[in-house]
Amino acid sequence: MSDTAPRNPSGAPQMLADALLRSASGTTALLRVTGTNTDTSMSEVGLVATTFADVPVSPVLMRKLRPTWQENGESKWELLVSATSVEQQINTLDLPSAQSLFAMTLAVTVAGQDYLIESIASNEAFGQVYLYRLLLREARQQAV
Amino acid sequence: MQNAKDSFYMALRTRLTEINPQRTILVRGAVRPGILVEEAEAPFSQFPSDVFVLRWLCLAVDMNLDSTMTGEQCEIVYQTCGTQSFGGLDRGRALSAMDEELMAMIQPFYTPKLNYAATPPAAMLTRVFWDEPVFSPIVTQRDRLSRSATVLVYSYEEQGE
Numbered sequence: 521m522s523d524t525a526p527r528n529p530s531g532a533p534q535m536l537a538d539a540l541l542r543s544a545s546g547t548t549a550l551l552r553v554t555g556t557n558t559d560t561s562m563s564e565v566g567l568v569a570t571t572f573a574d575v576p577v578s579p580v581l582m583r584k585l586r587p588t589w590q591e592n593g594e595s596k597w598e599l600l601v602s603a604t605s606v607e608q609q610i611n612t613l614d615l616p617s618a619q620s621l622f623a624m625t626l627a628v629t630v631a632g633q634d635y636l637i638e639s640i641a642s643n644e645a646f647g648q649v650y651l652y653r654l655l656l657r658e659a660r661q662q663a664v
Numbered sequence: 665m666q667n668a669k670d671s672f673y674m675a676l677r678t679r680l681t682e683i684n685p686q687r688t689i690l691v692r693g694a695v696r697p698g699i700l701v702e703e704a705e706a707p708f709s710q711f712p713s714d715v716f717v718l719r720w721l722c723l724a725v726d727m728n729l730d731s732t733m734t735g736e737q738c739e740i741v742y743q744t745c746g747t748q749s750f751g752g753l754d755r756g757r758a759l760s761a762m763d764e765e766l767m768a769m770i771q772p773f774y775t776p777k778l779n780y781a782a783t784p785p786a787a788m789l790t791r792v793f794w795d796e797p798v799f800s801p802i803v804t805q806r807d808r809l810s811r812s813a814t815v816l817v818y819s820y821e822e823q824g825e
Contacts, residue, residue, distance in 0.1 A: 555692075561780060562783070564673070565780055566704030567780060623690075637709070
C-alpha cells in the first residue's frame with residue numbers, strides 16, 4: 521500500500537547532507553560546462569574551441585570505489601555532490617534540471633585532476649533530492 | 665583525410681535534415697540533426713539512442729596513383745528503445761525506420777570535398793565517394809536494439825592536405 525499522506529516540503533534532508541559532507545572534509549568540485557554552440561558546422565566536426573566555464577559545486581566528497589573496473593586500468597571514483605549547491609547553479613545558469621547541467625558537463629575537476637562522468641544517480645527524501653552521486657573515471661592527460 | 669571525413673559527415677547530416685527533420689539531439693545546449701561524430705564530442709559512457717553516431721575505424725592508402733587515394737572505414741552506430749507512447753513495443757519498427765533513413769542518407773554515394781577549417785567552407789577539386797553500406801546483425805540488449813553499418817569512404821589527397 522502506498523503512502524499518500526501529505527507532507528510539507530522540508531529542507532532538512534538537504535541541510536543534513538550538506539552538514540555531513542562538510543564535516544567529512546568536503547571540498548569543491550568544478551564542473552567544466554560547454555557554452556551553447558552558435559557555429560554548428562564547425563563545432564560539430566571538432567574545429568571550434570567551444571567556450572567553457574567552470575561551475576563550482578560545494579560541498580562535495582570523493583570516495584574511491586573498489587577496483588573491479590578493468591577496461592584500461594583507470595581508477596573509478598564516486599563524487600557525492602550537495603543538491604543545494606547543484607540547485608543554486610541550475611538557477612544561476614537558468615537550466616531546467618540537474619540532468620541538463622550534468623549533460624553539459626564535459627569533465628569534473630577535483631583538486632586539479634580531471635574526471636569523466638560515467639553515470640549519475642540521486643538520493644531523495646520526502647520527494648526532494650538531497651544528494652547527487654556521480655560515478656567518475658579518471659581522465660587521461662590531454663595535449664596542451 | 666580530415667576534409668574527407670568532415671565532408672562525409674556534413675553530407676549525411678544535410679541529407680538527414682531533409683529525410684527526417686524530426687530526428688534531432690540536444691548536444692552542448694544546441695538542438696542539432698540526430699547525427700554526430702563520436703571523436704568530436706565529449707566521451708560517451710553510453711551511446712545516445714535514436715541518433716546516428718559516426719565512428720572512424722581503419723585507414724588504407726594507395727600511393728601508386730597520380731594522386732594518393734585514401735580509404736577510411738566509417739562505422740555508423742545507431743540504437744533505439746522504441747517510443748514511450750508504445751511502451752517500447754515499437755523498437756523493431758523504430759530500428760527499421762533508422763535503417764531506411766541510413767540507406768536514404770547514403771545515396772548518392774558521393775559528395776563534394778570541402779575544407780571546413782575555412783570560413784565559409786572552401787570547395788576543393790575532388791569528390792569524396794563511398795561504397796554500399798554493410799549492415800551488421802541487430803544486437804539486442806534487454807530493451808535496446810542496436811545495429812551498425814560500415815562504409816568505406818574514399819578520397820584523393822589534394823595539394824595542401
